[in-house]
Amino acid sequence: MPEMAGLDEGAPLFVQVAERLSAEIADGGLAEGERVPSSNELAAYYRINPATAAKGISVLTDEGLLEKHRGIGMFVAAGARQRLLERRRRQFTERYIEPMAAEAARLGIGTEELADLIRQAGQAREGATA
Amino acid sequence: MTPAISVTGLTRRYRGQLTLDQVSVDIEAGATTGLLGRNGAGKTTLMRIIAGQEFASAGSVRVFGASPAENDRVLRRMVFVREDQVYPEFRVGDALRAASLFYPDWSGEFADSLMADFALPRNRAVKKLSRGMRSALGIVIGLAARAQVTMLDEPYAGLDAVARHVFYDRLLADYAEHPRTVLLSTHLVDEAAGLLERVVMMDRGRIVLDAAADDLRGAATRVSGPVLAVQEFTARHEVWDRRRMGSQESAVIVSPLGEADRAPARTGRLTLEPVSLQELVRYAACLAPDTQGSATA
Numbered sequence: 093m094p095e096m097a098g099l100d101e102g103a104p105l106f107v108q109v110a111e112r113l114s115a116e117i118a119d120g121g122l123a124e125g126e127r128v129p130s131s132n133e134l135a136a137y138y139r140i141n142p143a144t145a146a147k148g149i150s151v152l153t154d155e156g157l158l159e160k161h162r163g164i165g166m167f168v169a170a171g172a173r174q175r176l177l178e179r180r181r182r183q184f185t186e187r188y189i190e191p192m193a194a195e196a197a198r199l200g201i202g203t204e205e206l207a208d209l210i211r212q213a214g215q216a217r218e219g220a221t222a
Numbered sequence: 223m224t225p226a227i228s229v230t231g232l233t234r235r236y237r238g239q240l241t242l243d244q245v246s247v248d249i250e251a252g253a254t255t256g257l258l259g260r261n262g263a264g265k266t267t268l269m270r271i272i273a274g275q276e277f278a279s280a281g282s283v284r285v286f287g288a289s290p291a292e293n294d295r296v297l298r299r300m301v302f303v304r305e306d307q308v309y310p311e312f313r314v315g316d317a318l319r320a321a322s323l324f325y326p327d328w329s330g331e332f333a334d335s336l337m338a339d340f341a342l343p344r345n346r347a348v349k350k351l352s353r354g355m356r357s358a359l360g361i362v363i364g365l366a367a368r369a370q371v372t373m374l375d376e377p378y379a380g381l382d383a384v385a386r387h388v389f390y391d392r393l394l395a396d397y398a399e400h401p402r403t404v405l406l407s408t409h410l411v412d413e414a415a416g417l418l419e420r421v422v423m424m425d426r427g428r429i430v431l432d433a434a435a436d437d438l439r440g441a442a443t444r445v446s447g448p449v450l451a452v453q454e455f456t457a458r459h460e461v462w463d464r465r466r467m468g469s470q471e472s473a474v475i476v477s478p479l480g481e482a483d484r485a486p487a488r489t490g491r492l493t494l495e496p497v498s499l500q501e502l503v504r505y506a507a508c509l510a511p512d513t514q515g516s517a518t519a
Contacts, residue, residue, distance in 0.1 A: 099416070100498070101412075101415060101439060101496075101498030101499045101500060101501075102439065102440060102495065102496030102497070102498055103439055103440045103496055104436035104437070104439045104440060105416065105435075105436055105439065106436055107436075131398075132395075132398040132399075135394055135398055136391065136394060136395055136398075138416065139387075139390055139391065139394065139416050139417070140394075140416040140417070141254055141394070141397075141416065141417055141418065141419050142394070142397065142398040143253065143254075143419050144416075144419065144435075144436065147436075
């Protein structure tokens, strides 16, 4: 939906705002100690209600990923990136491995063959970035 | 929730027809509420009565705890912009001056910047404005009034997409700086959805849905896959819409999904997709008579 700058209508917007900020922190786009956009800035950017944006920020505050510096704004907490990366690792199986195994089974790709394909893809990537 | 507007048992009969049928609803203070529904659902009548411009046959309206009818103190804290606003023999500048005198929190500076945004000519007679320009004038007055209760009834007839987005952006920015209670009726649910904190939906003079917008997002799910698997899955749920093509079926269910529901989807037999707010609202409109209450998240 173009009106909301990349957010979609399928999930609560505050959850999506929290996820966007989390992803930026995990990818290093928002460094630890850096100020995060205010709820009004997020509201203007995503074209969403400021209260909704504030709720997204408070999700991360409650998780200790952001901290409030009174009168200045919200900042990325120390250790936030590491914690988000660990969380993503835990979600990796569910998000990527399980759907992939299901699709492989539909196509008749056996476990050994699947493991080979993963190895090849990994090696190709290592070769490309080496 | 502290209501800015409290409507109780509001009924309006007009030429033998019930345009409002026992409507009771609270509009949260300091929030933006979308008033949705098809033409003739009763949205405008409800807003007109709240604004003290029309009288109910039965029931009551309280704005900040007081009746708005002929109550100057309440009316000055409330602005109502209608699609078919009629202005006297005014030039644009006169309409702005009149509004600036009436509304205690009027911002001339904000009005000027909105006038520039919409390229409105100050010296033109309101009667000579195009439909879009007249809507823009309504928006300028509605926003610059900074009234504690701001009611906008389909405020953008004749405005193109660019101008409508100027309206959304200015409303959001100013609302962030100067919080107020906004009640916005609109057909353009997809465009305005992000602005709304709450959604109140009317159908044939009744409220059929009253919920937080974010509770509605993801409250319904579209399940698709092989017919038998979909039917087995949906047997435990309320189904809103079902369609079939060959051996495939797709159904929209409204009950929340648990982890046990997601397992079959993960093994690849079924696809689960969230249903968007605007789709949900459309289903609610079609199903209103028998789903009263059940659609309330």
